[in-house]
Amino acid sequence: MPWIDACATTDIDEEDLIRFDHAGATYAIYHSPEGKFYATAGLCSHENVHLCDGLVMDHIIECPKHNGQFDYRTGEAKRAPVCINLKTYKTKVEAGRVFIEVS
Amino acid sequence: MSNRNYSLLGPDGKRAVEIGLAAAEWYHTDVPRKEMKAFMQRSDMPAIRDTVILYGLMILFAAIGIAFWPSPWTIPVWLAYGVLYGSASDSRWHEAGHGTAFKTLWMNNAVYEIASFMIMRNSATWRWSHARHHTDTYIVGRDPEIAVMRPGVLGKLLLSFVGIPEVWGYIPRMITNAISGPTPDERTFVPQSEWPKVIRIARISLAIYAATIALALWMQSILPLMVIGLPRMYGAWHHIMTGLLQHGGLADNVIDHRLNSRTVYMNPVSRFIYWNMNYHVEHHMFPMVPYHALPALHAAIKHDLPAPNPSIAAAFAEMWPALNRQLQFEDYFLQRDLPKTAKPYRMDFHEAALGQTAAE
Numbered sequence: 001m002p003w004i005d006a007c008a009t010t011d012i013d014e015e016d017l018i019r020f021d022h023a024g025a026t027y028a029i030y031h032s033p034e035g036k037f038y039a040t041a042g043l044c045s046h047e048n049v050h051l052c053d054g055l056v057m058d059h060i061i062e063c064p065k066h067n068g069q070f071d072y073r074t075g076e077a078k079r080a081p082v083c084i085n086l087k088t089y090k091t092k093v094e095a096g097r098v099f100i101e102v103s
Numbered sequence: 104m105s106n107r108n109y110s111l112l113g114p115d116g117k118r119a120v121e122i123g124l125a126a127a128e129w130y131h132t133d134v135p136r137k138e139m140k141a142f143m144q145r146s147d148m149p150a151i152r153d154t155v156i157l158y159g160l161m162i163l164f165a166a167i168g169i170a171f172w173p174s175p176w177t178i179p180v181w182l183a184y185g186v187l188y189g190s191a192s193d194s195r196w197h198e199a200g201h202g203t204a205f206k207t208l209w210m211n212n213a214v215y216e217i218a219s220f221m222i223m224r225n226s227a228t229w230r231w232s233h234a235r236h237h238t239d240t241y242i243v244g245r246d247p248e249i250a251v252m253r254p255g256v257l258g259k260l261l262l263s264f265v266g267i268p269e270v271w272g273y274i275p276r277m278i279t280n281a282i283s284g285p286t287p288d289e290r291t292f293v294p295q296s297e298w299p300k301v302i303r304i305a306r307i308s309l310a311i312y313a314a315t316i317a318l319a320l321w322m323q324s325i326l327p328l329m330v331i332g333l334p335r336m337y338g339a340w341h342h343i344m345t346g347l348l349q350h351g352g353l354a355d356n357v358i359d360h361r362l363n364s365r366t367v368y369m370n371p372v373s374r375f376i377y378w379n380m381n382y383h384v385e386h387h388m389f390p391m392v393p394y395h396a397l398p399a400l401h402a403a404i405k406h407d408l409p410a411p412n413p414s415i416a417a418a419f420a421e422m423w424p425a426l427n428r429q430l431q432f433e434d435y436f437l438q439r440d441l442p443k444t445a446k447p448y449r450m451d452f453h454e455a456a457l458g459q460t461a462a463e
Contacts, residue, residue: 016136016140046234047126047238048126053139054391055140055143055144055145055391057145057206062202062391063391064389064390064391065237065238065390066234066237066238066390067201067202067203067390067391069202079202079208080230080231080297081230081231081234083294083296
C-alpha cells in the first residue's frame with residue numbers, strides 16, 4: 001500500500017480536521033487532542049457530505065449536515081442518522097509531515 | 104402552472120432525483136473555519152437552565168391546575184401549561200434531535216424522547232424524517248416535513264392551531280406503527296434496522312395514552328387528559344404560528360436556504376418557547392450550530408441574507424398574502440431582496456424540478 005504525503009502537522013489545529021483529496025478520492029485527516037493524527041474517508045457514510053466542515057469533539061467527528069457522529073479513530077458510527085462505519089486509513093508522521101496509507 | 108405531487112413515492116420526488124436536485128450541494132455563506140468552530144461549540148449549561156425552567160413551570164402550572172380543578176380561574180394556568188407542553192415540546196424535539204442542545208449525549212436523548220411523546224411524534228421515525236428535511240428542504244416529493252403545501256389548504260392550516268389534523272393523523276399512525284411498523288412512505292426514509300425501534304416507541308406511547316384514558320374513565324373526569332394528551336391540542340397554537348413562518352410563502356425546489364427559509368426577530372418569550380429557531384435560515388445553513396449560538400451566527404452572516412422580518416406580525420403580513428396568492432398561482436413565491444453585500448441567489452434546478460424549461 002502506498003504512503004501518501006497529505007499535509008504538514010501544523011496544517012491541522014488540535015481537535016480539528018482538514019480535507020485531503022488524492023487521485024479522485026477525498027479523505028479527512030484529524031489531529032486529536034492528545035496530538036495524534038488519524039485519517040478516514042472524507043464523506044459521511046449517510047449522505048456523502050464532506051466531513052471537513054464538521055465539528056471535532058475529543059475523538060468524535062460530527063457531520064455538518066445531519067449531526068451524525070463517528071469515532072474517527074475506528075470509524076465506528078456513534079449516533080443516528082449514521083449507521084454505516086467510516087473507512088479508516090493508517091497514518092504516520094515523518095519530518096513534520098502527515099502520511100496516510102491509501103488502498 | 105404545475106400541480107405538485109408531495110407523495111414521497113410520486114413523480115416529483117423521482118424527477119428531483121433524476122435531475123440531481125435531491126441530495127444536492129446547497130449554498131452556504133462563507134464563514135472562516137475558526138469562527139465556525141467557535142459557533143459550533145457545545146455546552147450543557149444553557150440547555151440545562153432552560154430545561155429546568157421549562158419542566159419546573161410545567162410542574163407548577165399542572166399542580167395549580169389539578170389543585171383548583173375544575174375552577175374556571177385555572178383556565179389561564181392550563182393555557183400556559185398547554186403552550187409549554189404542546190409548543191415548547193416542538194422546539195425541544197427539534198434541537199435535542201439534532202443533538203446540539205446539550206453537549207452530553209444522554210441529555211439530548213432524554214429530552215428528545217420526552218418531547219417526541221408530548222408533540223406526538225414517533226421519536227424513531229421523526230429522527231429520520233428530519234434528516235431528510237435537512238437534506239432536501241422543501242423539495243417536493245422528497246421532504247416529508249413540508250408544512251405548507253401548494254396550493255395551501257388554509258382551513259387545514261387554521262385547524263392546525265388547535266392540533267386537529269396532526270392528532271387525527273397521529274392516532275391511526277401510532278396504532279399502525281405499534282402493530283406492523285413503519286408505513287410505506289415512512290419506509291422510504293427510515294432504515295430497516297430502525298423499524299423495531301419504531302414499533303417499540305409506538306407501543307410505549309400507546310400504553311401511556313391507554314393508561315391515561317383508563318384513569319380518566321375511572322375518575323369520570325377529563326383531568327388526566329388535560330395533563331397528558333389534550334395540551335398537544337389546546338397548546339399547539341404557538342408552534343404552528345412560529346412553524347408556518349419557517350418556510351411559508353417562500354420558494355420550493357431550490358438549493359439556497361435564503362430562498363426557502365425565513366428569519367424573524369421575535370420577543371424573548373417566543374424565543375424561549377421556540378428555542379431560537381426564529382433564526383431559521385441560519386439553522387438550515389449550519390445545522391450543527393446550537394440554538395444558543397444562533398444570534399451570534401446571525402450577526403456574523405446577516406450581510407449575506409435577506410433582511411429578517413422585524414416581528415411575528417410583520418412576518419405574517421408578508422407570508423399570508425403569498426399563501427393566498429398560491430391558491431391561484433401555485434408557482435408563485437416570495438423572493439426577498441438581498442443586501443448589496445450578499446452573493447446572488449442560487450436558483451439551479453428550480454424550473455427543471457417543476458418540469459419546465461427556463462424559457463417557460
